Amino acid sequence: MVKIKALIFQLLILTVWDAAMAQAVNEKEATPKITSVYVIPVEGQISKAQLYVLRRGLKQAIQENADTVLLSMDTPGGDLATTLEMMEMLDKFNGTTITYVNDEAISAGAYITVATDLIYFSPNGLIGAAAVIQGTGADVPETAQLKINSYLRAKVRSLTGSYRYRSDVLRAMMDKDFEFTIGETVLKQKGELLTLTAQEAIKLYGEPPEALLGSGIFPNITSLLDYLYGNDHYVQKDFVTSWSEELAKWLNKITPLLLGLGLLFLFIEFKTPGFGVFGVTGVILVILVFLSSYVAGLAGYEPILFFALALVLIGIEIFVFPGTVISGLLGMMLLIGSILWALADIWPTKDFKFSLDLFISPVMDLAIGVLIAVTGSYIIGRFFLKKWVRSSLILNQSVTNMQRKNTVATTLKEGDIGIVTKTLRPSGEIEVHGKRYEAHVKFGVVEAKSKVEVCEIRSLSILVREIKT
Structure with missing residues (x-):
């Protein structure tokens, strides 16, 4: 008798369960899809x-x-x-x-x-x-x-x-x-x-x-x-349109030029101590490439974030831990990768397949941009900025009178001995013959008050080396 009651109870539970499930399915089917x-x-x-x-x-x-x-x-x-x-x-x-x-x-x-x-x-x-x-x-x-x-x-x-x-x-x-x-x-x-x-x-x-x-x-x-x-x-x-689509149409036509000029200005900035108008202009021009690619539907915000990370890594290599190479190398890889990513037409579909053809046009644009940057840096360094940059490297102040401005370096030459007045990381300041100049070393850090020798007076910078005693 107990077994019969248990069996009846189980059948009752199953019946109630089936009815509940059927009702849930019917309610789901009755609910219209949005x-x-x-x-x-x-x-x-x-x-x-x-x-x-x-x-x-x-x-x-x-x-x-x-x-x-x-x-x-x-x-x-x-x-x-x-x-x-x-x-x-x-x-x-x-x-x-x-x-x-x-x-x-x-x-x-x-x-x-x-x-x-x-x-x-x-x-x-x-x-x-x-x-x-x-x-x-x-x-x-x-x-x-x-x-x-x-x-x-x-x-x-x-x-x-x-x-x-x-x-x-x-x-x-x-x-x-x-x-x-x-x-x-x-x-x-x-x-x-x-x-x-x-x-x-x-x-x-x-x-x-x-x-x-x-x-x-x-x-x-x-x-x-x-x-x-x-x-x-x-x-x-x-989808709301604006004037940005028309602007992007013209910016995409000159993508290699924007890239080339941006890289050129960044190169000039990295070759001169400090960070100023060249660096800001270079970053703006490259960001324009990313923004035009976003408006063109080629890329989202992700490449811009990777580009920013690349600049951070390169900045760490130059200003914080100079000579480590790893940070700078990773930064350059991210920089190139973010540019190619921004210019490639990648679709967010599950069946999307990557291929080399996808990157042919981005690689060509980047190559043309690099060619413009290299050619431009050579022309500017060789024919236009040599005298201007050499004179601009002077900090326009002397040891005896910090407000006095000097505009031309008349006595600086290779082999001169100077003192570091601001730590070179690798860029900083040196004092030679009573005048101060912006200078840099190839690798590492040279602390203030160290002796340095002028190795080379380039068109865009003064290169020195530490004299160790």
Whole structure:
């Protein structure tokens, strides 16, 4: 009897447990999913600025695990190469991509639009007229036009293979010699380019019926998202653009020059004692490279932090523990690595694969920058700053009168013996013939009151060595 009661009790517990679990599952299924939507504007002439907006927006959407990216499209067209890059970028996002044509997706805009999963229109939306022309507005020569159109059609087919009409619609928009028909209906005759209104784009054709290009017409993005996900069942985040994208477009064009000048100024600063205008200018120019890369969507804040750490390590090597080498070497490695990281197009996706091709362009930019820095340092040291730097190395004060200013070193020569007035770490001050100069040693530290010998008067510094007794 006891066993029977125990068995009944166990069955009762299992029944209650199953009922509780079933209720929990039903409640979970009944709770609607909150969809995160990232809205990225694609507005104005398609250029590098729009490319930067899309790249940075997509990367942020990926990092924030967004479910959907919606492009708010209003463009008259633009650069073909940039357009192709933007189409390929959209493929890196694993969620749903949507284009809301508000109000124009003309030329390059049409290519970007058909590369997304879903297409919706504002009531006044237009899409089409996608023939390739030269930057001057003139037609592309016939042979080149055939090659470009063939490539573009293949590209579009690879991106829109599951959609029945998209590739033919875009071909009708770009090829005036293509006659576009569905069944017995002629949508475009030869000799013209196809441009569709919102109503024409959502019209159904074929069996089973399928929309020609668009999935619906909505007065604004909010009403579209309400329709797709239900009111209050989605979270919308808008990517805000500013003048910085346009600035980054121009800064990225001169990245090697910025790097070269920045490294040149840092080199001059390290060759002269103390830290002043050259060092500040050099750091600012290199930081501009990092900031422009961030705005361009190439990198986040991490490379800037590594660059700052590199400067700290190099500073430790120069001012705190001179001659240790390790700190300076690590700092230089981090400096080079942070620059390459900032210039490489790295995506925060799980399936992203690193390759050497990823760093070809960054390495070339860095190499050109180093070449500019080396050439500039030689020219400046050899032809311009030799006399100026030699005179500027004087501290403009004498032992007998600290306020008296001297502007020209007339008696300093190699082999002169002096006294260290401020510890050389490796830079500091020495006194020779009653005048004080900024100087440095190659390695180590020379304490104050030590005797030193002038070994070399360079164009950018005075090199001394300690005389040990």
